[in-house]
Amino acid sequence: MVNSSFTDAYMTTTLDSMMNWGRKFSLFQYPFVTACCGMEYMAVACSHYDIARFGAEVPRFSPRQADLLFVVGTISHKLSPVLKMVYDQMTEPKWVISFGACASSGGFYQNYATLQGIDRIIPVDVYIAGCPPRPEAVLDALIKLQNLIQHEGPRGIKGINPRAVAFDKDPSEQKDKLT
């Protein structure tokens, strides 16, 4: 039974605050998983860590239905245009978490084939350190992102790292521009 005093209660807030509260607890994620960090990603979704407690358990394998991009694992230059296309096709507002050393910096793959950090081609909101990161670190990053969404909301069209390289429509030119 609801106490009758509740019926007289009211609270005030702002529309932005209410919208951001809804956004942060209803993240639809797109997992862009390429390598061994994927095992830790799966652990986060399983019952022991249970990402559902944070309202972010629903993976969507169409970028048009997702607003949180999890980039998990090594990204090669060959794969970079695909990642960029997935990001571009996601709904606004959207956020990105860079999952692990490889996605964040290329990790120990300092070679001609590996992108040295996804922030060269797409904006990143939260980075997770580790090779691989523990599930606790992933949940910590998710909570940080939720705080970011609550306090800053959609940040509009975000810039990318100054080292970023623009993509042309011609795929044959992309490799040269990324190296």
Ligand code: SF4
């Ligand atoms: S950070 Fe480590 S565990 Fe993750 S994809 Fe790279 S090599 Fe694999």
